[in-house]
Amino acid sequence: MTGQSAPPRSIKLTYFDFHGGRGEAARIALSVAGIPFEDDRVVFATWAALKPTTPFGGLPMLEVDGRRLSQSNAINRYVGRLAGLYPEDAWEAARCDEIMDAVESLYGDMTPSFGMKGDAQKAERERLVAGPIPLYLRGLAGLLGDREWFVDGRLTMADLKVAETVRHLSSGRLDHIPTDLVENVAPTLAALRKRVVEHPGVRAYYTRFGL
Numbered sequence: 001m002t003g004q005s006a007p008p009r010s011i012k013l014t015y016f017d018f019h020g021g022r023g024e025a026a027r028i029a030l031s032v033a034g035i036p037f038e039d040d041r042v043v044f045a046t047w048a049a050l051k052p053t054t055p056f057g058g059l060p061m062l063e064v065d066g067r068r069l070s071q072s073n074a075i076n077r078y079v080g081r082l083a084g085l086y087p088e089d090a091w092e093a094a095r096c097d098e099i100m101d102a103v104e105s106l107y108g109d110m111t112p113s114f115g116m117k118g119d120a121q122k123a124e125r126e127r128l129v130a131g132p133i134p135l136y137l138r139g140l141a142g143l144l145g146d147r148e149w150f151v152d153g154r155l156t157m158a159d160l161k162v163a164e165t166v167r168h169l170s171s172g173r174l175d176h177i178p179t180d181l182v183e184n185v186a187p188t189l190a191a192l193r194k195r196v197v198e199h200p201g202v203r204a205y206y207t208r209f210g211l
């Protein structure tokens, strides 16, 4: 078939040594599909040396048979195809991209606040809670509608990426972001997160890490 290549012999996914973030959807997808991969977890002490070796100075990075790929959503699409968690239908695939790219836009809005401290961070986070974060939560909830899964009538990379975002926003680890924000603004996304976590393959991934 055109566009198909041989299954990879080796896959290494490099991301920071914590649960969540931009590397998590690909880690979970490979695990759900039972695809062996090297789960390369970088500690921040070694990141400074690694950073200049990446095309854009960021993680995740994927290495497939010696070839390297950056950008989380490109990685998610590739891994999603390998794992059977990315739609084959062109329209459904575009809708999956729409959701993953919206999450990246939200992350982009939130990124400056991670470099702030004290009152400046508080003011910026309150601004985000008052406007930009609810905008994306409501938009994503609108795209979900009354569906069980975002696209294709089944678990895909879009659900994994949004579920991770819901977990992060609700974790209490983000100062000045109320843990009930998602539940209040977009309860259907909070419910989606529960469905994702209850998916047998995802459950098995978290159980492996005692989560």
Ligand SMILES: N[C@@H](CCC(=O)N[C@@H](CS)C(=O)NCC(=O)O)C(=O)O
Residues within 6 Å of the ligand: 021, 022, 023, 051, 057, 058, 059, 060, 070, 071, 072, 073, 104
């Ligand atoms: N657009 C990139 C953003 C990559 C990015 O900023 N990753 C963060 C972690 S989620 C990172 O590497 N931060 C460390 C740094 O910038 O030094 C992607 O989607 O992969």
